[in-house]
Amino acid sequence: MVYENSAGSSTPKARRNDVVRAEKDRFGGIKWGSAFFGWLTAVGMTVLLSALATAIGVGVGAANTSGADQAADQARQNVETLGIVSGIILAVILFLAYYCGGYVAGRMARFDGAKQGLAVWLWGIIIAIIVAVLAAVAGSQFNILDNLNGAPQIPVDGSLTTTSGIIGLVIALIVPLLGAIVGGNAGMRFHRKVDQAGIDHQDGLVG
Incomplete structure (x- = not known):
């Protein structure tokens, strides 16, 4: 059976693009089911990476202890630096976690990797809003994302009015979005x- 390309493409890559275009027209678009499983992957990776970072931090701290008083002085002197480092570590964790989530969604959906990554991020926003409403109505014990260090989160305690709260929210929103989109494209x-x-293979059979 000879393959005929209606667009007149002559190279294997061009013919592949024509086939993909036809498949995408029929099966493309956001796949919310795939994105949901991608979000679950992102949350799971956030928990694992956070636990790993905590374990490394505890290990480094235990190895560098040189007396309680000296450690306390160093901590007071380096509060600002520690805050910056913590923010960077959090950003790396969220990027890697949502990259994995976007990759899963992109692999499952096959097409529109960036859209699948966006949908993973949107699932995070939707769940965060639901959890925030539950926490505001029924109590903070329902803020499960706070216990899991999952992101993004919607603050309900007024912390958003502080500079650190705004920076934290930006990290929790923008970094996961970028990671999920990049991961979605990689999976696709x-x-x-x-x-x-x-x-x-088809060219080989035709030839």
């Missing part, structure tokens, strides 16, 4: 390699 690219292998 795997399928383009599979599509290209199919076209190359």
Whole structure:
């Protein structure tokens, strides 16, 4: 069976793009189910990476103890630096976690990787809003994202009015979004390699 390309493309990559375009027209768009599983992956990775970072921090602190008084003095002198470092670590954790979540969604959905990553992030916003409402109505014990260090979160205790609260919210919103979009595109690219292998195989049969 000879493959005919309606667009007149002559290279394997061009023919693959035509096939992908036709498939995307039919099966593209946001897949909310895939994005939900991507969000679950992101939350799980956030927990694991946070636990790992905490363990490393505890280990480093235990190795560097040189007396309680000296440690206390160093802590007081380096509060601002520790805050900056903590923010950077949090940003790295959220980026990696949501990269993994976006990758899962992109792999599952096959098309529109950036949109799948956006949907992963939107699931995080939706869940955060629901949890914030529950916490405001029924009590802080329902703020499960606070216990999990999952992101993004919607503050309900007035901390958003502080500079650190605003910076924290920006980190919790923007960094996961970027990570999820990059991960979604990475997951989608795997399928383009599979599509290209199919076209190359077909060319071999035709030849």
